[in-house]
Amino acid sequence: MPLDTTPILVGCGDVTDMTTPVEQGRSPFDLIAEAGRLALADAGAPGLAARIDTVAMLRLFADTSHRFATKLGTSTNPPKSVAKRLGIDASRYLYTWNGGNMPQYLVNKFAEAISRGEMQAAMVVGGEALRTQHGVERRGLDDISWREDPGGEPELIGDPRRGWSDDEDKHNIRAAITLYPLIENAIRGQRGASIPDHLKSMGKLFSGFARVAAENPLATRRDGFTAEQLATVDGGNRWIGFPYPRLMNSNAFIDQSAAFIITSVGLARELGIPESKWVYLHGCADGHDHWFLSERPEIHVSHAIRNGSRKAFDMAGKTVGDMRFLDLYSCFPSAVEIGCKEMGIAEDDPRGLTVTGGLPYFGGPGNSYVVHSISEMLRRVRSEPGSFGLVTANGNYVTKHSFGIYSTTPTEGQWTREDPAVLQAELDAMPKVPYVSEASGPATIETYTVMHGKNGPDYGVVYGRLKATGQRFVANTPSDQATLQDLQDRDSLGRPGTVHREDGRNIFVPG
Template identity: 45%
Template structure:
């Protein structure tokens, strides 16, 4: 076997459920995950000190360029501070760009560095602290202990990945600037494409995610280890209020968590030098990274993802296997639409007996904004060790079905050197795809292509419509926020409904016929 083959030697996870007044700071959470990964590999503190590359998926409060106005301190260079905390002197230390694809992307980059001889032992790690941040701020608890734990004096690190904002100013102005507003738009497009009634489709996505809760119930790291039925997930009530039609709260990713996870990846030569037993080794056999047409309004449609399809295809080709060879699967699961699109693009049936999660998914195991997939990889590693020779797939999705990273893993030793394909190869194919023209100030007749209704605790307050004008150009608009209009959008299928669009107060306003 090639001495430079990258191999995952250790994985660690941590979930903090204690008093928010004493919750760990971001850097402390990262350190805990790193130490657990080292313990898993059997290399201890001495092994951690040998790390020469660190890449961190930061908390949402600490993403590159984040404002400190929220009052919660975070290191100005989490990767370098973590290196010092571990007594390591990394030659390369970086942050990931924002996005749920970050974990697998970081692993793919580290694996490439190892294969090219630039890294011997690397750590990919991330955390989320929004759970304790929200509770501390709500209770006026302050962050004095975090001030002592976080180093704000370090120079900013390099950033890996695509740092562009996820939406255009036009999209953001009309409410297409948050996952909870955009993924429901994909869901309604899926339902309309398939000709399914509103009740039948609710039953479908409830049944899909009920299986995720079953996995979360058995996961000791899950934020909500609770088994729920399809009806529990889709029935709107005081504890399960509507967020963005058709998703009640229980079908939404939960970012307000305190969790960290990380993996140690070494060259085969370094793993042997460290004395890591080979029964701990898990290989990254296949990987790929790409993004769909960047802005949501420019997509070919709202029920597919060429980037998911092509990164999956490339990862399978690189590994020399197909979907039928998989024993374990974790599809990125921020919302039901992401799972349905991912399964379809990979050629998987929604009732696949293998299931689509090893953790329980983002709404139940927890959804660290930039780092969920690291928990999936850490859990996957143990699944593969428990079933030597089996294969596992992890997909990771950033922004709005935008950035995609894929990994195929197994304990089976590779038969060829690791070679990550330049992401530009797939990207050129995606960028060449046709897509509709977008108009920012439409006038006159329009037809709904997809839509959602956004809710506050008090009830619905904003309708978002993506439509086509009489010339087939795509636009986004809001509806009037009167109760009758908003209620009508949720009462029956609206895709295909006619109306008119005009401008008012800097916004496009769609009036259903």
């Protein structure tokens, strides 16, 4: 029998809304509170809301990136705005820093706090109303405001550092749609694949995600795209950042929210939460690779996924083969490809790599997608008592990683985990690449991308190596259409050229 201090997840809820007219101007706080009500109802204990002492909310994209900033205003205390709608009077309100890893990070951290008696129950919530936000702003509905002041300020949790370096910033290398294509082309180089063959491979990989989304009533794209459709670049599937067309990118402009509740076995028993709702965290880990992509010796490798997943499996006393269900973080194909390689999972694993459908097809609600992953994983392992499921979470650019292994099978003895600092020390000790900020002379392309706008190629990005020293540098290319088109049409990995300094940036001219 599990100890009273054992942490368990007891309630979950999800909302996907593609139909409410944007003119209603429903705020993200209203949308997220709806998921919170579903999570409370799922737990099946009327007294649970009164015992929740912590409400944690994933950072809204509007507070994360200027690309998603809103003129509609926001709350001075977002988690408290949600809590007030639910009648929850918590003692702590937490608002995360950015990162798709943060939902699983919160589970791991809160499980530890509950096992130590430092917390009795927490609700984790997240969501986005970017479909409504975009529609309201596009139509100029000036009477709609999301400004509110529920009182106080939230505690901030997570890592506030931005995910790109000053050099990357100077070269317009700062968004996921730019950095993940750089990772993808590095993977293609490691595999020795041609551009057409690798595009087909990515289409095949993500068609499996699209099939799951087609059967998920909460998914936003339920077309069930085939591998051929995903790999065909046309007017409805134009290039975003080569080699990714639109349908291989996370789908952010949606209205989705999710919530789950974590508490102790003792409180669940006291409140009468049915044991059929209890899900145990058997293994977990948190760690990050070298912070900037340009620091990593091998762009197609993640030591944090390799070592962190091993820590989680060891804690659970399980292997990846013991997992009945998987949900691998899937903002872009490269995130899945690296995850599979580092954990020893085949890309065509018959179990499937997702329980939701993935960020491009289920929906990519900013920092909170993994709240949905966890919520769906709870339902899956409940549906097959004794089964195990793995959730992986990724923040920034294959940078920050969190892992959770779930089952209805009780954990044994006192719940404890290794101090995450042990794993982080291992990761910090990994070597960094020789790097130079200002580059000049003969060089070769290590990886690259061509970024597109609606009318075609916009600019080129290169991670290169100086021939004389082997040092890495970041650069842009000349922006004329002929250069950009040639860079994309030819396999430019390993391509020679020269780099020079111009107006504070490195410019690589392909040979």
